[in-house]
Every structure is written in C-alpha cells, then in structure tokens.
Amino acid sequence: MKGYSTKGRTGPLTRHVIGAAFGLAVALGVGIPQVANAQEDVTIRMWALTNPNYPEFIAQAAEAFKTTHPNVTIDFQETPNEAYKTAIQVALVGSDPPDVFFNWAGEDSVRLVRDGLVLDISDLAKKPGQFGTALAQSWLDTFSVDGRIYGAPTDAVTKYFYYDNAFFTENKLSVPKTFNELLGLCTAIRAIDPDIVPIPLGNSERWKMNHYITILNERVMGNDVLRADYSLKAPDDQLFTNAGYVAAWGKVLELQKAGCFQDAPNATSPEVSRTMFSSQISPMIFCGSWCMSIFDGEGYTDYSLFRFPPVDGGASDGDSNMVVPQGLQVAAATKHPTEAVEWISFLTSPEQSAKFAEMRGALPSDPSMLSGLQNATAQFKWVAADMASLAVQYNVIDVEVEASVANAYLDAGVEILNGTMTPEQAMASIRTAALAAKAKMK
Amino acid sequence: MTHFSRAKVFMYGFVSLWSLFVMLPLLWMVLASFKTKRELFMDPLGLPGKWTFGAFERAWGVGMGGFLLNSAIVTAASVALIVVVSGMAAYVLARSDSRWLRLIYLLIVAGFAVPVQAVLVPLYQMISAAGMLNSLGAIVLPYAAYGVPFTTVLFYAFFLDFPRELEEAARLDGCSRIRTFFSVILPLSGPAVASAAIFQAVFIWNEFVLALLMLNNPSTKTLPVGIIALGGEFTSDWPAIMAGLCIAILPILLIFVLAQKYFVRSLAGLGK
C-alpha cells in the first residue's frame, strides 16, 4: 500500500496544476471526459483486442441491446495485440478502467483476479437468463477461480495446418497422418521447387514458435505429464526435467532440417508469413483458427485444414489440440456491475454467438445455433466440428505458466531456430527460470 | 582535373550518396502505397502497375483525418505552452546570479535526462488519479513538462546574449518584469522561439508511449498510435499501411520545408 499512499499525497497538487491547464483545454474545446449520468443513462466502456469485423459485431450488438436496455450505451475501444497487453494492465490500476474488457483465460486472468482487479460476478451471472446459467460448465470453468466466476468465455481459438488445395492436387500430395509424414511432405515440396518454402514461420514476435512447442510438448509427453511442471507444482528436482521436453525441441529442429521453414523465421513477421500463404507463394501454413477470416477477407478461399499430426512414438494419439479460450471480464472498479454482466450475457447469447461466428469466423462458447448458420464456409464448419470432437484440450504455454517462465520459453524458441542454443541448453534456461519463479511464489 | 574540381566531385558524391540513402526508403514507402500487395511481395523493387489511390482511401477510412487533427491540436497546444513557460523561466534564470536559482536551473536541466519509460507507471497513475485520461488536454501537460528542460536550456543560452539595453528601457518606463518579458523579450525572441517550437513539435508529433497509454479512445488518438492501429486494422495490407504513413508524414515534412531556413538560423544559438 505504501506507493499508493505516497501517490495520494501528490494527488491534490497534481489536480491543482492539471486543473489550471484543464481550463485551457476547455477553452480550446478539446475532449473532456464524459461524466456518466448515474441514474438514468449508463455508459458501459468496453476494451478489446483489434480483430477484423469485431467493431462491426459490437456495433450491431449494442444496437440490439438497446431494445431491452434503452438506457445503456456501449463505448467500445480496440487496441492491437502487444499494445493491448500493456494498456489493459495499466488501465485497470488507474482510476478510470473500462467496465468490460477482453482477456485470455489462464495465468493472465488469474493474476488480475489475485490482484483484486476483476469483479467476482458469480451471483450476477447465475441470475436467470444470464450467461452463468446458459453456457456449458467446461466453458465456465475457463474463467473460474476457486469455484467463483470471473468472466464470460466468448470463444476459443486453436491452431491448424492450412494447405493450398490446388497445389496439393496438382502435385499429388496428401495430408500427413504422422509427424514423420509431415517431414516427408516438406521434403517433397522442396523437391518440386527448392525455392518454395513449405510452411513459412513468422516468429519475429516469438509467439508462433510457442504454439508449435505447446503442441509438440503434448504430442511427445501427453497432456497429464505437463500439468505439474506448467503449474510449478512439481518438486524442485523434477521441475521441467522430463526428457520429452528436449525431445520436443528436437522435433522443431527436425522440421527445420526437413526444409519446412524459411531461412530467417525470427526476422519474419506473422503478417508476412500469412501473406506468403494467402498469395500462394507457399503451399502451407500453421495458423490460428482466426486466420480463416483473414484469408477469406483477402479473397483467398481455396484451402483446407488438418490438425497437427501425432508424433511417432509419442504419448499422445493426436486426438487433442491447443485451445485457447478467451472472454470478457468485468473490472472490480465498475460502477455498473449489473449492466456489465447483462451486456456480456447478451454477447454470449445463442443469437449473438451465431452472429459472432458469422461476422468474425469465431468459434463461440455457445454453439447451439451454429448449425443454422447460412453463410459459414466449409472450412469453418470443418473446424467447428473438429473442435467439438477433441478428446483433450490444453492452453498455450505462455498463458499457462508464470510470466518469467513464459518469457524463457519464448526466448528459447528464438534461440533454437537461430541455432544459438541446443534443446538441452534451452531446457536448462527454462528450468532455471522455473526454479526462480517457484522460489518467489513461496 | 584540378585539385579543386576533384574535391568538388568528392563533395557532391558524398552528399548525393547520403541523400540517396535517406531518400530511398521514403521513396519506397510512397511507391509501396500505390502498389498492390502482390506487386509489393513478388517484385519489391518494381514500379506499381496502376497508379491508384485505393490504399490512401482505405487508410483515410480508418480515421487518419481525425488522428491528424488530434496530433495537430496536441502539438500546437503543447508547443505554445512549452515556449511560454520555458521562456519565462529561462529569462529569470539568465538574469540572475542567485545560488538558489542556479540550483533550480540545474534541477530543470536534470529533468531533460529523465526517460519517460522510466517513470511511466507513476506518471500514469497520477494522471489517471486526476481523472485526466482520454482527454487531449491531459496529454498536453506531460508533453509540456518533458519539453520544458531542453527548451529552457535553449532559451537560457539565447537570453544570455540578449541585449540588455532594451529591457533597461522598459524597466525605466515602469514596466514590471512580467510585462517586460511579454512585451519586450518574447516578441524579440523569434529565432529561439522558432527553433524551440520546431524541436518540440517534432518530438510531440511523434511521441508514442504516453499517447498509447493515455489516449485509447479512438476519438482522441494521435498519429503514432493511429499508425499502430493501422497495422492492427489491416494486418497485412501493407499498401494501406504505407499510404497511412505517407499521410502522417507529409504535413510535418511540408512545415519543415517551408520553415527550414528560419530553423537553421535559429539553431545557431544552441552551441553557445
């Protein structure tokens, strides 16, 4: 609390000086923060990640919400990925946080809950007609901590290999059933033309390799083994020591050796790698379920998808995938908790979920009306069905583990690809970070 | 070839080479905003096949106009505040031998060295505690504060050389110090004001971190934050992103071209 009391003391001075220039601002007629008219009109401020068509989705939802809540206005703001992560944390500790905000399920949201910045909305959500009574329990669990609900899951994203139908037909290539076949596919494509990059990898922001290693860890060791390490609950002498971790990184090197990636993945942005696929420079890409709407939006639709194949001799049979649930949380500081929960319940209602799926290409938490979608693409239907059939789902490493361990994992991916670290060295550095993080937790 | 002309060839060569190095990326940016994405990728060095303003329309559609206006308001207000506030302080400091005032001068100069990102969180919490987030007025104040130290140093050097006879005359006429400053000193400080204004305008026009954190409402975003939003909006529509950059860069470049003669002359005071 110390820092906050210090800040409190400086407050009046700040306000005084700011007040003076505030007059100047008024005189200039520049933006003045709106003061909500408490009783009658309610403004719900909502922040989310920048995504194609999402503002349009929110705009129509806000309009529809007016019919039941004529007094509620939705003030929506979007921010791109990296900037959002910073802005939302800073805003939540400020005096004027958004009422409703986007977050990924996992360590990030749990930390905000721990720090008391997220509202416990269990009681409001369980009221008749609210999302707590409508969504499946497995979905509700994604934003629950110790049995209390701290957010509404809206959708989940996952990863698939995308491939160019025309290229595969023309060259008589088929979908690989095992990891070794995937390697063979890369070799075959390079044999057709050595200049074609089979699976461009844009790792300049580090998270692309993180998705590979998340899945490879599970494919090699199986999901259950990983939990104790990811949650840092394994005993010190066993933490991240499973030989499978090194083996999983070894699989990355095998992909690289088979010529799957281009030379400089760490200098390639995710956008460039995506465009290499959608411009048909490359015949494949490992991309999120969100990539469908990007490719469709760019006018490229002649693609199909397949799941990351099982690793030969690995513990997982491949009937599993990385699934990252995301949703909306309510700030602890909100003045309108009821309206906020009613708004996010509305957004996750069957009708809005279907609209969400249609406009964003998202896989919503309430799939009850998905089958009736008119404009869904064949690929979207395939992904929705595939996700529903998964036996095991797990979150991505960097939201699953503590921040410094996540950072070590992200850096290790870069170094492995650059050849500046061996898998053994990578795991040694991750283990060091994990031990330090575990010591700090005590 | 005489010695003289060989030197001239070298000099032209050196300056032209550097100019080329500077120009090419900017030229490339302009060309890229006319290309299609496919042209940009398959033939990065080629000319656009068709000269269309489609990318500019797409970029403008994101709200570049609003961002431009916001940046212009913020920049103008901050620069005006900086010039007046620093000028007043530098005038007092340059006309005094008091130990305390020298200490204050030192303190203000030390402020120049404080990197914004080092104090980001306390700064944010203070501004947010004052309820000033998302108002253009709010960001003017920290911008002004971070412009004051450097500008004070600049004015200080200028005022040291300022002929004192004029102030003496004003004084004898019974003008107060404050009135002397506003009616005699400031109007005669054109060069210093110009260089301070251009310096700070360039800095504020381009400032990113504070704007990112404090202005997240689309209606208050400034250009650098808008550019980032452009990247998020178009993900891989580079022609539109590059067109957006052209729109962002051109106005201030134009101002520089128009004001540059004045600018160079006024900077002469800095080395004193």
Place this chain on the structure above:
Amino acid sequence: MPDATVTPAPAITKPAKISVNRPQYSARLSAAILLAPALGLCAVFIFIPAILAIAGSFFTFGITSRAWEPAGVSNYARILADPIFWTALRNNLIIVVGSVVFQVGIGTILAAILDRGLPRASTVFRTIIFAPMVVSAVAVALIWQVILDPNVGALNAIIKSVGLTPPQLGWLGDPTISIWVVLMIACWQYTGFMMVLILAGLQGIPKELYEAASLDGARGLKAFRHITLPSIRNVLIVAMLITTIGGFKVFDLIYATTQGGPANATQVLGTYIYLQAFNLGNMGYANAISVVLLTIAVMLGWLQLKSSRRA
C-alpha cells in the same frame, strides 16, 4: 555547487540589472511568478514520478498488485547478476558510441560540405537529409521492417540482384548483426538532425576568418582542421551530448522494430525496463533499472550543463 566560475552572491540580493526604484519583494515575486509554471510542470510530471520510481526500486511489486513488499537493495543486487541487464547496457553503449561516431561524424562532414563546398545546392540537400527526422519512430520501424524482410524485402532483392548473399538469419533476426542494423536505422533518422545543428554553428563563423586563412595558404581540409573544427567546438559538444543522452534514452525505435529481440540481442535499458515492468510484472526490479538509467542520464545532463557553461 561544484562550478567554481560562479561568483557567489548573497541569496537575498535581488538579481543585478533590475530597476532601482522598485522594492525587492516585487522583483522576487515576479521572478517567482515567471518560474512557477516551469517548476510546477517539471515537479508534477518529472520529479515526483522519478522520486516514486526511486522509492519503488526498494520494493517488490507487480504493476497490478496492490501490495508492496520491502525488498531492501535486493533489486540492485539482482541487476549485478542479470546477464540481460549487461547485454542491454552494452547495446546502449554500442548505440551511443556508434551514434556519436556516425551521426555527429557524418553530420559534421555533410555540414562542412554544404556550408563551404556546395552552398548553392545546400537547401535541397539539407531538406532531404533532414527529412527522416520528422518521421515518427513507429513509422520508421514499419518502413524498415518491410524493406529488411528476409522473404519479400527490397534490400534482399537488391543484394541478390548484384549476386551477393544476404545474411541467412535475416537482418533483424541474426543476433550478431541486429543491433548494428538498428544503429544503422538510427543513423538514417538522426544524422540529418546533427547536420543541421552543426550547419547552424558553421554559419556563425565569420567569413573573414576563412579569407585570412586562405591568404596564409590554408584552404580545403587544412582550413577545416584549423578554423572550422575549433570554431564549432561547442556545437560539437552539444551535439555529442544530445546524441549520447538520446542513445541512453532510446526506446521507441527498438520497441517498434525488434522489441529487443531476437532473444534479447537488441535489448536496451529502455526496452528492458518496459519488458520487466509490463510483460514480466516486476515493477520493483524495473524501477531499479530505471534508477540506473536515470543516474547515467542525469550525470550526462550535468556534463552538458558544465560544458555549455564553460563556453
């Protein structure tokens, strides 16, 4: 105060050269009124946050955590053992030294050429070379990222077209060269600024000096060494100090091009503070690094003050 050249004056005396027939309090009052806004702004937005950052460096807390746990000097001890901190400091030094050598060095050469050699073409070149200065670092990063892209970038296309091989890991992906590429971008952007600054200094040199030297047979390079350089000594010092402080404060450019990557190879103190504070949630530690950066920068600022005083 360490500056010995100041003649000590009693603190209560009114400043010299002020009207004789006005009471002292009025002079002091008006001085205070003139000083107050600048001091107020600096205090509220620079000094108080800086003091909070210093205070915070002795605690452990996250950006979103309300509990501050006393940490003594452990955050500072951690700095000593943190290899990434030292990488970041080394990178700052590379940028500082590289910027002084290239930006001020090339800036001086360009300015001298434009001032004495090609005065008629001066305006055009000056405008071109200064232009990148007005482009925001975020925009600079976006432009260069696409140009330097290893797959579809213009630079690789040029290099390949003349038969050379570009770096395999990419300009911004190879840890051994990425910091130098960032330095190159910084030079691209700021050399023009240095040139204009120095040009302003050069134009203050009286023409007669050159004429006199010319009679003595000192022309061209000789005149540059014996007349030009000594005359702009102070401008050069200011230029170097601005560059040095800028090199330690660098943030936007690296944040927008590499975010400190690949694997911390281009991390500088500014981006490392940001990483620790906002991505890893170690506010206390981030504050300790901020204090180190603050100390370096304030010391340099003091140097600048001293050198400009001596002039």
